[in-house]
Amino acid sequence: MCCDINGNVSRVKGYECSSYAVMNSGGTAYKRPVIRKILMTGRFLFMTDVIESTTDIKGEIIMADVQITFPDGAEKSFPVNVTPLEIAKSISSSLAKKAVSGKLNGQYVGMNDAMTTGGNFELITKDDEEGLQLLRHSVSHLLAQALNRLYPDQIHYGVGPFIANGFYYDTDKVEGNQISVDQFPEIEKMMKRIVKENLPIVSREISRDEALEMFKNDPYKIELINDLPADEHISIAVQGEHVELDRGGLVPSTGWIKHFKLTSVAGAYWRGKSSNPMLQRIYGTAFWNADDLDAEMKRRAEAKERDHRKIGADQDLFFTSQEVGSGLAVWMPNGAAIRRTLERYIVDREVQDGYQHVYTPVLSNLNLYKQSGHWDHYRDDMFPPMDMGDGEFLELRPMNCPSHIMVYKHHQRSYRDLPFRVAELGMMHRYEKSGALTGLSRVREMTLNDGHTFVMLDQIEDEFKKILQLMVDVYKDFDITDYRFRLSYRDPKNTEKYFDDDEMWEKAQRMLKGAMDDMDLEYFEAEGEAAFYGPKLDVQIKTALGGEETLSTIQLDFLLPERFDVTYVGSDGELHRPVMIHRGIISTMERFTAYLTEMYKGAFPTWLAPHQVRIIPVNREAHGEFAQALTDRLVKQDIRADYDGRNEKLGYLIRNAQSLKIPYTLVIGDEEVSNDTVTIRRFGSRDTSVKSVDQFETDLLADIANHSRALDTLEKAVKGE
Numbered sequence: 035m036c037c038d039i040n041g042n043v044s045r046v047k048g049y050e051c052s053s054y055a056v057m058n059s060g061g062t063a064y065k066r067p068v069i070r071k072i073l074m075t076g077r078f079l080f081m082t083d084v085i086e087s088t089t090d091i092k093g094e095i096i097m098a099d100v101q102i103t104f105p106d107g108a109e110k111s112f113p114v115n116v117t118p119l120e121i122a123k124s125i126s127s128s129l130a131k132k133a134v135s136g137k138l139n140g141q142y143v144g145m146n147d148a149m150t151t152g153g154n155f156e157l158i159t160k161d162d163e164e165g166l167q168l169l170r171h172s173v174s175h176l177l178a179q180a181l182n183r184l185y186p187d188q189i190h191y192g193v194g195p196f197i198a199n200g201f202y203y204d205t206d207k208v209e210g211n212q213i214s215v216d217q218f219p220e221i222e223k224m225m226k227r228i229v230k231e232n233l234p235i236v237s238r239e240i241s242r243d244e245a246l247e248m249f250k251n252d253p254y255k256i257e258l259i260n261d262l263p264a265d266e267h268i269s270i271a272v273q274g275e276h277v278e279l280d281r282g283g284l285v286p287s288t289g290w291i292k293h294f295k296l297t298s299v300a301g302a303y304w305r306g307k308s309s310n311p312m313l314q315r316i317y318g319t320a321f322w323n324a325d326d327l328d329a330e331m332k333r334r335a336e337a338k339e340r341d342h343r344k345i346g347a348d349q350d351l352f353f354t355s356q357e358v359g360s361g362l363a364v365w366m367p368n369g370a371a372i373r374r375t376l377e378r379y380i381v382d383r384e385v386q387d388g389y390q391h392v393y394t395p396v397l398s399n400l401n402l403y404k405q406s407g408h409w410d411h412y413r414d415d416m417f418p419p420m421d422m423g424d425g426e427f428l429e430l431r432p433m434n435c436p437s438h439i440m441v442y443k444h445h446q447r448s449y450r451d452l453p454f455r456v457a458e459l460g461m462m463h464r465y466e467k468s469g470a471l472t473g474l475s476r477v478r479e480m481t482l483n484d485g486h487t488f489v490m491l492d493q494i495e496d497e498f499k500k501i502l503q504l505m506v507d508v509y510k511d512f513d514i515t516d517y518r519f520r521l522s523y524r525d526p527k528n529t530e531k532y533f534d535d536d537e538m539w540e541k542a543q544r545m546l547k548g549a550m551d552d553m554d555l556e557y558f559e560a561e562g563e564a565a566f567y568g569p570k571l572d573v574q575i576k577t578a579l580g581g582e583e584t585l586s587t588i589q590l591d592f593l594l595p596e597r598f599d600v601t602y603v604g605s606d607g608e609l610h611r612p613v614m615i616h617r618g619i620i621s622t623m624e625r626f627t628a629y630l631t632e633m634y635k636g637a638f639p640t641w642l643a644p645h646q647v648r649i650i651p652v653n654r655e656a657h658g659e660f661a662q663a664l665t666d667r668l669v670k671q672d673i674r675a676d677y678d679g680r681n682e683k684l685g686y687l688i689r690n691a692q693s694l695k696i697p698y699t700l701v702i703g704d705e706e707v708s709n710d711t712v713t714i715r716r717f718g719s720r721d722t723s724v725k726s727v728d729q730f731e732t733d734l735l736a737d738i739a740n741h742s743r744a745l746d747t748l749e750k751a752v753k754g755e
């Protein structure tokens with residue numbers, strides 16, 4: 035009947051029991067009547083109510099133990115109604131101090147909640163990532179409570195979860211007057227006051243009717259309650275006068291919350307649907323100690339400074355607008371200069387490496403993507419097909435691979451043609467969700483530095499090495515050093531998930547690993563990360579915002595050659611199937627430009643800078659002609675030089691050039707005109723130096739030609755060292 039539900043708790047639903055438990059706590063034996071409701075709400079929830087009246091009590095005295103298994107497998111029994119806090123104390127007082135919450139059979143149990151059943155038990159502590167998540171979740175409740183005190187009855191509440199690096203709470207304001215960052219100090223002050231009150235945070239279960247009554251003034255909460263399945267139990271978290279519809283996973287009291295900060299506010303559709311009302315989402319973050327919070331705020335300030343959208347606007351590199359269309363970037367002349375440099379650079383490198391560059395259509399017959407499998411597996415990310423009215427359907431391509439297969443298949447190839455390398459700056463379209471669109475890094479139209487090579491099986495390793503070498507060389511030119519290689523294999527326990535050719539997989543995976551070892555490159559291996567069609571190598575880079583993403587990739591593909599019946603004539607005169615290698619070195623022009631902008635913090639090395647040289651006359655009348663002639667001379671050398679003859683003070687013009695992070699600013703005065711010299715100010719340096727015009731031009735061309743890699747040497751040359 036009661037308290038004996040060890041074992042498969044998931045079978046227990048709405049289990050109700052009354053007990054008269056005897057507890058021994060802190061050496062004092064006492065008796066108390068309790069009613070416990072053990073409920074499944076997708077999680078376990080323990081009522082903390084202690085019913086003082088004995089009217090409901092059946093009078094039984096249960097002497098029960100709860101049997102607990104710790105994560106290390108150790109087992110221990112405790113008296114029924116033991117709390118996670120008591121368990122923590124029984125282990126050590128230091129553990130009791132840092133334990134945030136208990137977790138029984140995967141469900142949170144508050145530190146002061148009595149446990150009537152055992153099972154797998156763990157303590158979530160301040161040292162765990164999960165502990166930090168519980169803290170942040172709790173701060174979101176604290177925020178809502180503070181808002182409610184500051185603006186009583188004016189705000190409707192949505193949801194307030196933890197997220198990576200912080201938390202948010204979605205609210206609206208009935209009065210229509212929105213919360214802005216200006217109100218943050220006032221809100222934070224109120225939050226701190228509630229922290230001081232050290233209100234216990236208690237979870238409990240209520241009936242649906244109670245819930246509907248309790249939240250009757252909160253239409254969003256009512257919607258959430260009504261959306262719960264009929265048999266779902268409803269739980270709330272209570273702190274002082276504030277009640278949240280919540281499934282638990284919270285700190286024991288508001289006093290636990292000390293170091294937090296509200297960071298921003300943005301619009302967000304209720305439940306992420308654009309047909310729903312727009313709410314305001316207040317973001318914040320929290321840590322257990324002040325140093326961590328400080329470090330995070332510094333990191334965020336730095337990330338904001340580096341954000342390519344901010345720099346993109348400051349330097350007029352690109353824009354996106356609803357008027358043009360969501361996720362469709364317009365490259366302004368400055369951004370276009372960077373992109374043009376990237377495109378010329380990578381195409382030249384690839385041609386030197388034996389690639390044949392092509393141009394193929396940005397839209398193709400839909401059948402091509404049916405044959406490739408994209409239409410079956412990838413349709414949600416593709417634009418809708420265009421019905422041409424004559425039976426033909428055209429599709430904006432989501433990938434370039436089928437186009438390159440057409441290039442290969444246009445002629446019968448023989449073993450002597452392999453490896454056959456085809457490449458293109460291929461424009462593609464993907465229907466990214468509007469919420470995911472971000473500056474240049476997530477767009478709907480993108481141009482990929484794409485390439486495919488067709489090889490015989492025993493050429494895979496050499497070709498793989500060749501591509502890797504190209505990658506590593508290219509990274510050097512961009513000064514990319516913070517990356518790691520990931521070799522992705524199929525999951526050996528789940529081979530039916532992958533293209534079916536065990537021998538090919540084994541051989542290919544061995545080859546990739548062998549190549550990495552041969553080249554002395556460090557890598558980590560990830561089983562189960564391979565594509566359906568073959569193993570791959572990804573290059574993972576750190577982004578300025580602290581995330582990790584794939585910059586480059588080399589993917590073996592056994593499948594597409596089958597689907598398109600791609601063949602070559604072997605030395606035996608028979609037709610054979612080549613292996614296809616998909617590879618991207620510098621990703622899309624959009625993402626790579628975003629990445630570089632953030633990595634360089636807008637201070638592009640000379641060879642990439644939109645403006646390489648700015649030439650400013652001290653006096654337009656006296657020095658303008660010389661300055662203009664010098665500009666023309668440099669431009670003829672394919673140098674991005676410009677003449678700034680605006681009628682402004684010299685100091686202003688120099689500061690302006692520095693704020694745009696232009697590598698070289700030349701000031702032309704009497705001395706320069708009569709000696710045919712330039713006075714040079716390098717970006718980031720307070721010193722100036724003087725050189726003959728000829729010498730400057732020679733050094734500048736060298737700077738550009740070597741991808742600005744020998745900056746130190748040049749710097750010294752500039753300073754005459």
Ligand SMILES: [Zn+2]
Pocket residue numbers: 433434435486616617
């Ligand atoms: Zn491809």
